[in-house]
Amino acid sequence: MRKQQMIVVIGSINMDLVMRVPRMPHPGETLSGGVFQTIPGGKGANQAVACARLSRQRGNVAMIACLGDDAFGAQLRAALRHEAIDDTHVHTIAGMSSGVAAISVDDNGQNSIALAAGANAALLPAHIDAAQDLIAQAHVVVLQLESPMATVAHAIRLAHGMGKIVVLNPAPAQTLPTTLLRQLTYLIPNEIEAAMLVGQTATTLEDDSEVDAVIARLREIGCARILVTLGAKGVRAALANGIQHFTAQPANPIDTTAAGDTFIGGFVAALADGESEEAAIDFGQRAAASSVARVGAQTSIPYRRDLLPAAN
Template sequence: MNIVVIGSLNMDMVVRTERAPEAGETLFGQGFALSPGGKGANQAVAAARLGAEVTMIGSVGRDAFGSELLEVMRQEKINTEHIVQSDTHSTGVASIVVDGEGENRIIVVPGANMGLGVSDIALLAPVIKEAGIIVLQLETDLPMCEHAAAMAHSYGIPVILNPAPARALSNELLQHVTYLTPNETEAGILAGMAVNSVEDAEQASRILLQKGVQNVIVTLGSKGALIVNKDGSMHIPGYPVQVVDTVAAGDSFNGALAVQLTGGQALAEAVRFANAVGALAVGKQGAVSSLPYLPEVEQFLRDAAER
Protein backbone atom coordinates (compact mmCIF):
# COMPACT_ATOMS: atom_id res chain seq x y z
CA MET A 1 0.00 0.00 0.00
CA ASN A 2 1.36 3.40 -0.98
CA ILE A 3 1.88 6.02 1.75
CA VAL A 4 1.38 9.56 0.46
CA VAL A 5 3.09 12.23 2.54
CA ILE A 6 1.96 15.79 1.86
CA GLY A 7 4.25 18.21 3.62
CA SER A 8 7.37 20.23 4.10
CA LEU A 9 10.91 19.83 2.87
CA ASN A 10 13.50 22.00 4.65
CA MET A 11 17.22 22.28 5.01
CA ASP A 12 18.00 22.13 8.72
CA MET A 13 20.78 24.33 10.11
CA VAL A 14 21.69 22.65 13.39
CA VAL A 15 23.75 24.28 16.12
CA ARG A 16 24.81 22.25 19.17
CA THR A 17 25.42 24.09 22.46
CA GLU A 18 25.50 23.20 26.16
CA ARG A 19 22.46 25.38 26.83
CA ALA A 20 20.22 27.68 24.82
CA PRO A 21 21.14 31.38 25.06
CA GLU A 22 19.04 33.85 27.01
CA ALA A 23 17.73 36.98 25.28
CA GLY A 24 20.67 39.18 24.27
CA GLU A 25 23.23 36.53 25.22
CA THR A 26 25.96 35.13 22.96
CA LEU A 27 27.32 31.63 23.56
CA PHE A 28 29.94 29.44 21.90
CA GLY A 29 28.53 26.32 20.30
CA GLN A 30 30.09 22.88 19.98
CA GLY A 31 29.11 22.11 16.41
CA PHE A 32 27.19 23.07 13.27
CA ALA A 33 25.69 20.94 10.51
CA LEU A 34 23.44 21.27 7.50
CA SER A 35 20.99 18.41 7.44
CA PRO A 36 18.07 17.56 5.11
CA GLY A 37 14.79 17.79 7.02
CA GLY A 38 11.31 19.24 7.20
CA LYS A 39 8.52 17.33 8.89
CA GLY A 40 7.12 16.02 5.63
CA ALA A 41 10.47 14.86 4.29
CA ASN A 42 11.42 13.29 7.63
CA GLN A 43 8.16 11.34 7.81
CA ALA A 44 8.51 10.20 4.20
CA VAL A 45 12.06 8.96 4.76
CA ALA A 46 11.08 7.29 8.05
CA ALA A 47 8.38 5.30 6.25
CA ALA A 48 10.60 4.45 3.28
CA ARG A 49 13.41 3.14 5.50
CA LEU A 50 10.89 0.83 7.15
CA GLY A 51 10.13 -0.74 3.78
CA ALA A 52 7.09 1.23 2.61
CA GLU A 53 6.31 2.50 -0.86
CA VAL A 54 6.20 6.30 -0.37
CA THR A 55 5.12 9.22 -2.54
CA MET A 56 6.06 12.73 -1.42
CA ILE A 57 3.99 15.78 -2.35
CA GLY A 58 5.62 19.13 -1.57
CA SER A 59 7.54 22.13 -2.88
CA VAL A 60 11.18 23.27 -2.82
CA GLY A 61 12.96 26.23 -4.38
CA ARG A 62 14.95 26.10 -7.58
CA ASP A 63 18.17 26.46 -5.59
CA ALA A 64 21.02 24.40 -4.15
CA PHE A 65 19.08 23.34 -1.03
CA GLY A 66 16.10 22.30 -3.18
CA SER A 67 18.25 20.22 -5.52
CA GLU A 68 19.93 18.54 -2.56
CA LEU A 69 16.60 17.68 -0.92
CA LEU A 70 15.27 16.18 -4.15
CA GLU A 71 18.39 14.06 -4.48
CA VAL A 72 18.06 12.83 -0.89
CA MET A 73 14.45 11.82 -1.50
CA ARG A 74 15.43 9.93 -4.66
CA GLN A 75 18.26 8.14 -2.83
CA GLU A 76 15.68 6.97 -0.28
CA LYS A 77 13.61 5.51 -3.17
CA ILE A 78 10.75 7.97 -2.57
CA ASN A 79 8.58 8.94 -5.53
CA THR A 80 9.44 12.64 -6.11
CA GLU A 81 7.25 13.12 -9.21
CA HIS A 82 4.94 15.43 -7.29
CA ILE A 83 7.56 17.62 -5.58
CA VAL A 84 7.35 21.02 -7.27
CA GLN A 85 10.39 23.25 -7.80
CA SER A 86 9.29 26.86 -7.29
CA ASP A 87 10.73 29.73 -9.33
CA THR A 88 9.41 32.34 -6.90
CA HIS A 89 10.19 30.93 -3.42
CA SER A 90 13.43 29.69 -1.88
CA THR A 91 13.63 26.29 -0.22
CA GLY A 92 12.38 26.22 3.37
CA VAL A 93 14.96 26.28 6.16
CA ALA A 94 14.88 25.47 9.87
CA SER A 95 17.21 26.92 12.49
CA ILE A 96 17.66 24.31 15.23
CA VAL A 97 19.47 24.75 18.56
CA VAL A 98 20.19 21.46 20.35
CA ASP A 99 21.26 21.77 24.00
CA GLY A 100 23.35 19.49 26.18
CA GLU A 101 20.26 17.52 27.25
CA GLY A 102 19.36 16.77 23.64
CA GLU A 103 16.32 19.08 23.70
CA ASN A 104 15.77 21.27 20.65
CA ARG A 105 14.42 24.74 19.87
CA ILE A 106 13.39 25.27 16.27
CA ILE A 107 12.51 28.25 14.07
CA VAL A 108 11.14 27.37 10.62
CA VAL A 109 11.18 29.72 7.63
CA PRO A 110 8.79 27.82 5.32
CA GLY A 111 9.64 29.44 1.97
CA ALA A 112 8.51 27.26 -0.94
CA ASN A 113 6.57 24.98 1.40
CA MET A 114 3.81 27.61 1.51
CA GLY A 115 3.69 27.73 -2.29
CA LEU A 116 1.85 24.42 -2.56
CA GLY A 117 -1.81 25.40 -2.57
CA VAL A 118 -5.35 24.10 -2.89
CA SER A 119 -5.27 24.17 -6.69
CA ASP A 120 -2.11 22.02 -6.74
CA ILE A 121 -3.69 19.39 -4.48
CA ALA A 122 -6.92 19.40 -6.48
CA LEU A 123 -4.90 18.26 -9.51
CA LEU A 124 -3.49 15.35 -7.50
CA ALA A 125 -6.84 13.72 -6.72
CA PRO A 126 -5.86 10.49 -8.57
CA VAL A 127 -2.74 10.15 -6.39
CA ILE A 128 -4.70 10.67 -3.17
CA LYS A 129 -7.48 8.34 -4.28
CA GLU A 130 -4.99 5.45 -4.72
CA ALA A 131 -3.17 6.01 -1.42
CA GLY A 132 -3.19 3.53 1.44
CA ILE A 133 -2.93 6.40 3.89
CA ILE A 134 -2.34 10.18 3.75
CA VAL A 135 0.13 11.81 6.15
CA LEU A 136 -0.10 15.58 6.83
CA GLN A 137 1.64 18.11 9.09
CA LEU A 138 1.27 21.88 9.56
CA GLU A 139 4.49 23.33 8.09
CA THR A 140 2.59 23.98 4.85
CA ASP A 141 -0.41 26.02 3.68
CA LEU A 142 -3.33 25.31 6.03
CA PRO A 143 -6.13 25.59 3.41
CA MET A 144 -4.15 23.11 1.30
CA CYS A 145 -4.00 20.68 4.24
CA GLU A 146 -7.73 21.11 4.84
CA HIS A 147 -8.49 20.39 1.18
CA ALA A 148 -6.21 17.33 1.11
CA ALA A 149 -7.81 15.89 4.26
CA ALA A 150 -11.32 16.50 2.92
CA MET A 151 -10.43 14.89 -0.39
CA ALA A 152 -8.90 11.84 1.28
CA HIS A 153 -11.92 11.52 3.60
CA SER A 154 -14.29 11.65 0.64
CA TYR A 155 -12.43 8.71 -0.91
CA GLY A 156 -12.39 6.74 2.35
CA ILE A 157 -8.61 7.07 2.68
CA PRO A 158 -7.38 7.29 6.31
CA VAL A 159 -5.59 10.51 7.29
CA ILE A 160 -2.79 10.93 9.83
CA LEU A 161 -2.43 14.57 10.91
CA ASN A 162 0.64 15.45 12.93
CA PRO A 163 -0.46 18.91 14.19
CA ALA A 164 2.98 20.49 14.34
CA PRO A 165 3.72 23.28 14.70
CA ALA A 166 0.47 23.62 16.65
CA ARG A 167 -2.08 26.21 15.58
CA ALA A 168 -5.83 26.63 15.76
CA LEU A 169 -7.61 24.06 13.60
CA SER A 170 -11.20 24.04 12.40
CA ASN A 171 -13.60 21.31 13.48
CA GLU A 172 -14.16 20.68 9.77
CA LEU A 173 -10.51 19.67 9.37
CA LEU A 174 -10.51 17.59 12.55
CA GLN A 175 -13.61 15.72 11.38
CA HIS A 176 -11.58 14.48 8.40
CA VAL A 177 -8.71 13.19 10.57
CA THR A 178 -8.51 9.48 11.32
CA TYR A 179 -5.39 9.66 13.52
CA LEU A 180 -4.30 12.89 15.24
CA THR A 181 -0.76 12.66 16.66
CA PRO A 182 0.06 15.69 18.86
CA ASN A 183 2.72 15.82 21.53
CA GLU A 184 1.68 17.05 24.98
CA THR A 185 2.19 20.74 24.13
CA GLU A 186 0.29 20.47 20.86
CA ALA A 187 -2.56 18.52 22.47
CA GLY A 188 -2.89 21.25 25.08
CA ILE A 189 -2.96 24.04 22.49
CA LEU A 190 -5.56 22.26 20.36
CA ALA A 191 -7.76 21.40 23.36
CA GLY A 192 -7.34 24.76 25.11
CA MET A 193 -5.87 23.40 28.35
CA ALA A 194 -2.56 22.70 30.03
CA VAL A 195 -1.23 19.16 29.57
CA ASN A 196 1.28 18.19 32.26
CA SER A 197 0.47 14.53 32.85
CA VAL A 198 -0.93 11.41 31.21
CA GLU A 199 -4.28 12.21 32.84
CA ASP A 200 -4.23 15.70 31.31
CA ALA A 201 -3.38 14.19 27.93
CA GLU A 202 -6.42 11.93 28.15
CA GLN A 203 -8.69 14.85 29.08
CA ALA A 204 -7.35 16.91 26.15
CA SER A 205 -7.83 13.95 23.83
CA ARG A 206 -11.47 13.61 24.88
CA ILE A 207 -12.01 17.25 23.93
CA LEU A 208 -10.47 16.59 20.52
CA LEU A 209 -12.65 13.52 19.99
CA GLN A 210 -15.67 15.75 20.57
CA LYS A 211 -14.39 17.97 17.76
CA GLY A 212 -14.58 15.04 15.36
CA VAL A 213 -11.22 13.25 15.41
CA GLN A 214 -11.56 9.47 15.32
CA ASN A 215 -8.35 8.54 17.20
CA VAL A 216 -5.98 10.73 19.21
CA ILE A 217 -2.46 9.45 19.85
CA VAL A 218 -0.55 11.77 22.18
CA THR A 219 3.20 11.24 22.09
CA LEU A 220 4.67 11.53 25.60
CA GLY A 221 8.42 11.45 24.97
CA SER A 222 10.14 8.88 27.17
CA LYS A 223 6.75 7.93 28.67
CA GLY A 224 5.58 6.50 25.33
CA ALA A 225 2.19 7.37 23.87
CA LEU A 226 -1.47 7.50 24.84
CA ILE A 227 -4.21 6.22 22.52
CA VAL A 228 -7.69 7.67 23.07
CA ASN A 229 -10.78 6.87 20.98
CA LYS A 230 -14.44 5.96 21.42
CA ASP A 231 -13.42 2.53 22.76
CA GLY A 232 -11.43 4.01 25.66
CA SER A 233 -7.81 4.87 26.34
CA MET A 234 -4.58 2.89 26.41
CA HIS A 235 -1.13 3.97 27.54
CA ILE A 236 1.65 2.36 25.48
CA PRO A 237 4.93 2.69 27.45
CA GLY A 238 8.07 4.00 25.80
CA TYR A 239 11.56 2.49 25.72
CA PRO A 240 14.28 3.87 28.03
CA VAL A 241 17.20 5.10 25.90
CA GLN A 242 20.03 7.63 26.12
CA VAL A 243 18.84 10.79 24.35
CA VAL A 244 21.32 12.42 21.94
CA ASP A 245 18.79 14.79 20.38
CA THR A 246 15.04 14.83 19.87
CA VAL A 247 15.06 16.28 16.33
CA ALA A 248 12.73 14.15 14.14
CA ALA A 249 11.60 11.95 17.05
CA GLY A 250 7.95 12.77 16.38
CA ASP A 251 8.49 12.47 12.63
CA SER A 252 9.97 8.99 12.97
CA PHE A 253 6.96 8.02 15.09
CA ASN A 254 4.49 9.25 12.47
CA GLY A 255 6.28 7.56 9.58
CA ALA A 256 6.39 4.29 11.50
CA LEU A 257 2.72 4.58 12.47
CA ALA A 258 1.76 5.02 8.81
CA VAL A 259 3.77 1.93 7.83
CA GLN A 260 2.20 -0.23 10.50
CA LEU A 261 -1.36 0.90 9.81
CA THR A 262 -1.08 0.36 6.05
CA GLY A 263 0.36 -3.07 6.88
CA GLY A 264 -2.84 -3.96 8.74
CA GLN A 265 -1.49 -3.85 12.30
CA ALA A 266 -3.84 -3.10 15.19
CA LEU A 267 -3.47 0.45 16.50
CA ALA A 268 -1.90 -0.53 19.84
CA GLU A 269 0.71 -2.70 18.11
CA ALA A 270 1.37 0.05 15.55
CA VAL A 271 1.99 2.57 18.33
CA ARG A 272 4.27 0.14 20.19
CA PHE A 273 6.36 -0.26 17.03
CA ALA A 274 6.36 3.52 16.43
CA ASN A 275 7.59 4.08 20.02
CA ALA A 276 10.57 1.84 19.25
CA VAL A 277 11.36 3.77 16.07
CA GLY A 278 11.18 7.05 17.99
CA ALA A 279 13.48 5.67 20.68
CA LEU A 280 16.07 4.76 18.05
CA ALA A 281 15.79 8.19 16.41
CA VAL A 282 16.57 10.13 19.60
CA GLY A 283 19.76 8.08 20.00
CA LYS A 284 21.36 9.72 16.95
CA GLN A 285 22.06 13.27 15.82
CA GLY A 286 20.18 15.04 13.05
CA ALA A 287 16.86 14.61 11.29
CA VAL A 288 17.06 12.30 8.27
CA SER A 289 20.39 10.94 9.52
CA SER A 290 18.75 9.70 12.74
CA LEU A 291 15.94 7.70 11.11
CA PRO A 292 16.37 3.93 11.54
CA TYR A 293 16.06 1.13 8.98
CA LEU A 294 13.73 -1.82 9.52
CA PRO A 295 16.41 -4.36 10.59
CA GLU A 296 17.58 -1.95 13.34
CA VAL A 297 14.02 -1.66 14.66
CA GLU A 298 13.44 -5.40 14.58
CA GLN A 299 16.69 -6.01 16.48
CA PHE A 300 15.80 -3.31 19.01
CA LEU A 301 12.42 -4.91 19.65
CA ARG A 302 14.00 -8.36 20.06
CA ASP A 303 16.51 -6.98 22.55
CA ALA A 304 13.75 -5.14 24.44
CA ALA A 305 11.68 -8.34 24.67
CA GLU A 306 14.62 -10.17 26.24
CA ARG A 307 15.22 -7.53 28.92
Protein backbone atom coordinates in the same frame (compact mmCIF):
# COMPACT_ATOMS: atom_id res chain seq x y z
CA MET B 1 4.17 -11.63 3.03
CA ARG B 2 1.40 -9.05 3.22
CA LYS B 3 1.46 -6.40 0.48
CA GLN B 4 2.61 -2.99 1.74
CA GLN B 5 0.01 -0.35 0.88
CA MET B 6 0.94 3.02 -0.58
CA ILE B 7 1.57 6.04 1.67
CA VAL B 8 1.28 9.65 0.45
CA VAL B 9 2.83 12.38 2.58
CA ILE B 10 1.81 16.00 1.98
CA GLY B 11 3.94 18.63 3.66
CA SER B 12 7.14 20.55 4.17
CA ILE B 13 10.73 19.99 3.08
CA ASN B 14 13.48 21.99 4.79
CA MET B 15 17.21 22.09 5.01
CA ASP B 16 18.08 21.99 8.71
CA LEU B 17 20.98 24.18 9.84
CA VAL B 18 21.97 22.43 13.07
CA MET B 19 24.20 23.90 15.77
CA ARG B 20 25.23 21.99 18.89
CA VAL B 21 25.29 24.26 21.96
CA PRO B 22 26.06 23.52 25.63
CA ARG B 23 22.76 25.19 26.57
CA MET B 24 20.17 27.44 24.97
CA PRO B 25 21.40 31.07 24.82
CA HIS B 26 19.57 33.81 26.69
CA PRO B 27 18.08 36.74 24.70
CA GLY B 28 20.92 38.99 23.51
CA GLU B 29 23.59 36.47 24.46
CA THR B 30 26.28 35.22 22.09
CA LEU B 31 27.15 31.62 22.90
CA SER B 32 29.95 29.64 21.32
CA GLY B 33 28.62 26.42 19.83
CA GLY B 34 30.12 23.18 18.69
CA VAL B 35 29.57 21.16 15.53
CA PHE B 36 27.51 22.71 12.71
CA GLN B 37 25.76 20.55 10.10
CA THR B 38 23.32 20.95 7.21
CA ILE B 39 20.85 18.02 7.33
CA PRO B 40 17.72 17.37 5.24
CA GLY B 41 14.58 17.89 7.30
CA GLY B 42 11.10 19.41 7.39
CA LYS B 43 8.26 17.60 9.13
CA GLY B 44 6.75 16.38 5.86
CA ALA B 45 10.00 15.06 4.45
CA ASN B 46 11.05 13.58 7.80
CA GLN B 47 7.80 11.63 8.01
CA ALA B 48 8.09 10.50 4.39
CA VAL B 49 11.65 9.29 4.96
CA ALA B 50 10.61 7.55 8.19
CA CYS B 51 7.76 5.78 6.37
CA ALA B 52 10.14 4.72 3.59
CA ARG B 53 12.90 3.45 5.89
CA LEU B 54 10.53 1.64 8.24
CA SER B 55 8.36 -0.04 5.60
CA ARG B 56 8.78 -3.69 4.73
CA GLN B 57 9.56 -2.85 1.11
CA ARG B 58 10.96 0.10 -0.86
CA GLY B 59 9.04 2.30 -3.23
CA ASN B 60 5.66 2.56 -1.46
CA VAL B 61 5.95 6.22 -0.36
CA ALA B 62 5.22 9.37 -2.39
CA MET B 63 5.39 13.04 -1.43
CA ILE B 64 3.52 16.19 -2.47
CA ALA B 65 5.51 19.33 -1.65
CA CYS B 66 7.40 22.36 -2.99
CA LEU B 67 11.13 23.17 -3.16
CA GLY B 68 13.04 26.30 -4.17
CA ASP B 69 15.23 26.49 -7.24
CA ASP B 70 18.37 26.77 -5.10
CA ALA B 71 21.20 24.43 -4.17
CA PHE B 72 19.30 23.26 -1.08
CA GLY B 73 16.37 22.28 -3.31
CA ALA B 74 18.55 20.02 -5.43
CA GLN B 75 20.08 18.40 -2.34
CA LEU B 76 16.68 17.86 -0.71
CA ARG B 77 15.22 16.23 -3.84
CA ALA B 78 18.24 13.95 -4.05
CA ALA B 79 17.67 12.91 -0.43
CA LEU B 80 14.09 11.86 -1.23
CA ARG B 81 15.16 9.91 -4.29
CA HIS B 82 17.85 8.14 -2.26
CA GLU B 83 15.05 6.65 -0.17
CA ALA B 84 13.04 5.64 -3.29
CA ILE B 85 10.35 8.23 -2.46
CA ASP B 86 8.26 9.20 -5.49
CA ASP B 87 8.95 12.91 -6.09
CA THR B 88 6.76 13.34 -9.19
CA HIS B 89 4.59 15.83 -7.29
CA VAL B 90 7.45 17.64 -5.54
CA HIS B 91 7.43 20.95 -7.41
CA THR B 92 10.39 23.31 -7.91
CA ILE B 93 9.21 26.93 -7.58
CA ALA B 94 11.21 29.40 -9.65
CA GLY B 95 12.62 32.40 -7.82
CA MET B 96 12.00 31.00 -4.34
CA SER B 97 14.38 29.61 -1.74
CA SER B 98 13.81 26.22 -0.19
CA GLY B 99 12.54 26.04 3.38
CA VAL B 100 15.16 26.37 6.11
CA ALA B 101 15.12 25.50 9.82
CA ALA B 102 17.70 26.89 12.24
CA ILE B 103 18.04 24.30 15.01
CA SER B 104 19.98 24.55 18.25
CA VAL B 105 20.54 21.31 20.19
CA ASP B 106 21.81 21.45 23.77
CA ASP B 107 23.86 18.96 25.74
CA ASN B 108 20.68 17.36 27.14
CA GLY B 109 19.44 16.56 23.64
CA GLN B 110 16.64 19.16 23.69
CA ASN B 111 16.17 21.41 20.67
CA SER B 112 14.95 24.88 19.72
CA ILE B 113 13.80 25.51 16.15
CA ALA B 114 13.12 28.61 14.02
CA LEU B 115 11.61 28.16 10.54
CA ALA B 116 11.72 30.11 7.26
CA ALA B 117 9.02 28.52 5.10
CA GLY B 118 10.43 29.46 1.70
CA ALA B 119 8.87 27.39 -1.07
CA ASN B 120 6.78 25.43 1.43
CA ALA B 121 4.45 28.44 1.46
CA ALA B 122 3.84 27.94 -2.27
CA LEU B 123 2.10 24.57 -1.90
CA LEU B 124 -1.40 25.30 -3.22
CA PRO B 125 -4.74 23.46 -3.39
CA ALA B 126 -4.10 23.25 -7.15
CA HIS B 127 -1.05 21.08 -6.46
CA ILE B 128 -3.27 18.72 -4.46
CA ASP B 129 -5.83 18.59 -7.28
CA ALA B 130 -3.07 17.78 -9.75
CA ALA B 131 -2.13 14.79 -7.59
CA GLN B 132 -5.64 13.34 -7.25
CA ASP B 133 -4.70 10.16 -9.12
CA LEU B 134 -1.78 9.63 -6.73
CA ILE B 135 -3.95 10.20 -3.66
CA ALA B 136 -6.55 7.78 -5.07
CA GLN B 137 -3.88 5.04 -5.00
CA ALA B 138 -2.94 5.71 -1.37
CA HIS B 139 -3.93 3.64 1.63
CA VAL B 140 -2.77 6.30 4.10
CA VAL B 141 -2.41 10.08 3.61
CA VAL B 142 -0.20 11.92 6.13
CA LEU B 143 -0.17 15.69 6.76
CA GLN B 144 1.29 18.29 9.14
CA LEU B 145 0.88 22.08 9.53
CA GLU B 146 4.09 23.48 7.99
CA SER B 147 2.15 24.03 4.73
CA PRO B 148 -0.53 26.68 4.06
CA MET B 149 -3.67 25.94 6.06
CA ALA B 150 -5.95 26.24 3.02
CA THR B 151 -3.92 23.55 1.26
CA VAL B 152 -3.90 21.25 4.29
CA ALA B 153 -7.68 21.59 4.68
CA HIS B 154 -8.24 20.97 0.96
CA ALA B 155 -6.05 17.85 1.01
CA ILE B 156 -7.78 16.45 4.10
CA ARG B 157 -11.20 17.05 2.54
CA LEU B 158 -10.14 15.29 -0.67
CA ALA B 159 -8.50 12.30 1.05
CA HIS B 160 -11.38 11.89 3.50
CA GLY B 161 -13.85 11.99 0.63
CA MET B 162 -11.93 9.18 -1.06
CA GLY B 163 -12.17 7.05 2.08
CA LYS B 164 -8.45 7.11 2.88
CA ILE B 165 -6.87 6.74 6.29
CA VAL B 166 -6.03 10.39 7.06
CA VAL B 167 -3.31 11.11 9.64
CA LEU B 168 -2.65 14.66 10.87
CA ASN B 169 0.29 15.72 13.02
CA PRO B 170 -0.93 19.19 14.13
CA ALA B 171 2.51 20.80 14.30
CA PRO B 172 3.44 23.60 14.67
CA ALA B 173 0.81 23.93 17.41
CA GLN B 174 -2.27 25.99 16.55
CA THR B 175 -6.03 25.89 16.85
CA LEU B 176 -7.92 24.07 14.10
CA PRO B 177 -11.53 24.15 12.88
CA THR B 178 -13.86 21.45 14.15
CA THR B 179 -14.86 20.53 10.59
CA LEU B 180 -11.24 19.62 9.80
CA LEU B 181 -10.72 17.57 12.96
CA ARG B 182 -13.83 15.50 12.25
CA GLN B 183 -12.40 14.36 8.90
CA LEU B 184 -9.31 12.73 10.44
CA THR B 185 -8.79 9.04 11.07
CA TYR B 186 -5.87 9.68 13.43
CA LEU B 187 -4.88 12.89 15.18
CA ILE B 188 -1.30 12.67 16.53
CA PRO B 189 -0.32 15.72 18.64
CA ASN B 190 2.24 16.07 21.36
CA GLU B 191 0.97 17.31 24.71
CA ILE B 192 1.52 21.02 23.86
CA GLU B 193 -0.33 20.67 20.56
CA ALA B 194 -3.14 18.68 22.19
CA ALA B 195 -3.65 21.35 24.85
CA MET B 196 -3.73 24.13 22.26
CA LEU B 197 -6.33 22.30 20.17
CA VAL B 198 -8.78 22.54 23.08
CA GLY B 199 -7.91 26.14 23.95
CA GLN B 200 -5.46 25.53 26.79
CA THR B 201 -2.17 27.41 27.05
CA ALA B 202 -0.33 25.03 29.40
CA THR B 203 3.05 23.99 28.06
CA THR B 204 2.76 20.50 29.52
CA LEU B 205 0.02 18.24 30.83
CA GLU B 206 1.05 17.18 34.31
CA ASP B 207 -0.45 13.68 34.56
CA ASP B 208 -2.62 11.11 32.81
CA SER B 209 -5.82 12.68 34.14
CA GLU B 210 -5.00 15.98 32.42
CA VAL B 211 -4.13 14.19 29.19
CA ASP B 212 -7.35 12.18 29.40
CA ALA B 213 -9.38 15.34 29.94
CA VAL B 214 -7.91 16.85 26.77
CA ILE B 215 -8.55 13.62 24.88
CA ALA B 216 -12.16 13.62 26.09
CA ARG B 217 -12.65 17.14 24.77
CA LEU B 218 -11.13 16.21 21.42
CA ARG B 219 -13.46 13.23 21.20
CA GLU B 220 -16.41 15.50 21.96
CA ILE B 221 -15.32 17.65 19.02
CA GLY B 222 -15.45 14.56 16.84
CA CYS B 223 -11.88 13.21 16.56
CA ALA B 224 -12.11 9.49 15.96
CA ARG B 225 -8.72 8.27 17.21
CA ILE B 226 -6.15 10.32 19.10
CA LEU B 227 -2.54 9.50 19.92
CA VAL B 228 -0.94 12.02 22.30
CA THR B 229 2.84 11.61 22.26
CA LEU B 230 4.48 12.33 25.63
CA GLY B 231 8.17 11.86 24.88
CA ALA B 232 9.86 9.74 27.53
CA LYS B 233 6.47 9.16 29.18
CA GLY B 234 5.16 7.24 26.16
CA VAL B 235 1.90 7.58 24.24
CA ARG B 236 -1.63 8.06 25.56
CA ALA B 237 -3.98 6.74 22.89
CA ALA B 238 -7.75 6.87 22.48
CA LEU B 239 -8.60 3.92 20.23
CA ALA B 240 -11.70 1.84 19.57
CA ASN B 241 -11.33 0.07 22.94
CA GLY B 242 -10.92 3.27 24.98
CA ILE B 243 -7.87 5.07 26.30
CA GLN B 244 -4.68 3.05 26.63
CA HIS B 245 -1.19 3.98 27.78
CA PHE B 246 1.84 2.75 25.86
CA THR B 247 5.08 3.00 27.83
CA ALA B 248 8.03 4.53 26.00
CA GLN B 249 10.93 2.34 24.99
CA PRO B 250 14.16 2.83 26.99
CA ALA B 251 16.45 5.40 25.35
CA ASN B 252 19.56 7.46 25.99
CA PRO B 253 18.72 10.72 24.21
CA ILE B 254 21.43 12.68 22.44
CA ASP B 255 19.13 14.69 20.16
CA THR B 256 15.31 14.59 20.09
CA THR B 257 15.01 16.28 16.68
CA ALA B 258 12.57 14.29 14.48
CA ALA B 259 11.71 11.78 17.20
CA GLY B 260 8.03 12.60 16.81
CA ASP B 261 8.30 12.38 13.02
CA THR B 262 10.00 9.00 13.37
CA PHE B 263 7.20 7.75 15.62
CA ILE B 264 4.60 8.81 13.06
CA GLY B 265 6.56 7.22 10.22
CA GLY B 266 6.85 3.93 12.10
CA PHE B 267 3.19 3.98 13.11
CA VAL B 268 2.00 4.71 9.57
CA ALA B 269 4.36 2.18 7.96
CA ALA B 270 3.08 -0.53 10.29
CA LEU B 271 -0.56 0.43 9.64
CA ALA B 272 0.04 0.30 5.89
CA ASP B 273 1.52 -3.16 6.37
CA GLY B 274 -1.72 -4.32 8.00
CA GLU B 275 -0.56 -4.33 11.63
CA SER B 276 -3.00 -3.60 14.47
CA GLU B 277 -3.11 -0.12 15.98
CA GLU B 278 -1.43 -1.37 19.14
CA ALA B 279 1.37 -3.08 17.23
CA ALA B 280 1.82 0.03 15.06
CA ILE B 281 2.17 2.25 18.15
CA ASP B 282 4.74 -0.14 19.63
CA PHE B 283 6.70 -0.16 16.38
CA GLY B 284 6.62 3.65 16.16
CA GLN B 285 7.92 3.92 19.72
CA ARG B 286 10.77 1.51 19.06
CA ALA B 287 11.75 3.58 16.01
CA ALA B 288 11.56 6.86 17.96
CA ALA B 289 13.71 5.46 20.79
CA SER B 290 16.32 4.49 18.24
CA SER B 291 16.25 7.93 16.60
CA VAL B 292 17.10 9.95 19.73
CA ALA B 293 20.44 8.17 20.03
CA ARG B 294 21.65 9.98 16.86
CA VAL B 295 22.01 13.61 15.85
CA GLY B 296 19.86 15.44 13.31
CA ALA B 297 16.54 14.97 11.56
CA GLN B 298 16.78 12.51 8.69
CA THR B 299 20.25 11.40 9.78
CA SER B 300 18.67 10.07 13.00
CA ILE B 301 15.80 8.10 11.44
CA PRO B 302 16.54 4.36 11.62
CA TYR B 303 15.97 1.75 8.94
CA ARG B 304 13.70 -1.17 9.72
CA ARG B 305 16.68 -3.52 9.81
CA ASP B 306 18.25 -1.43 12.61
CA LEU B 307 15.43 -2.05 15.10
CA LEU B 308 15.50 -4.78 17.67
CA PRO B 309 12.56 -7.22 17.59
CA ALA B 310 9.62 -6.39 19.82
CA ALA B 311 9.81 -7.88 23.29
CA ASN B 312 7.33 -10.68 23.95
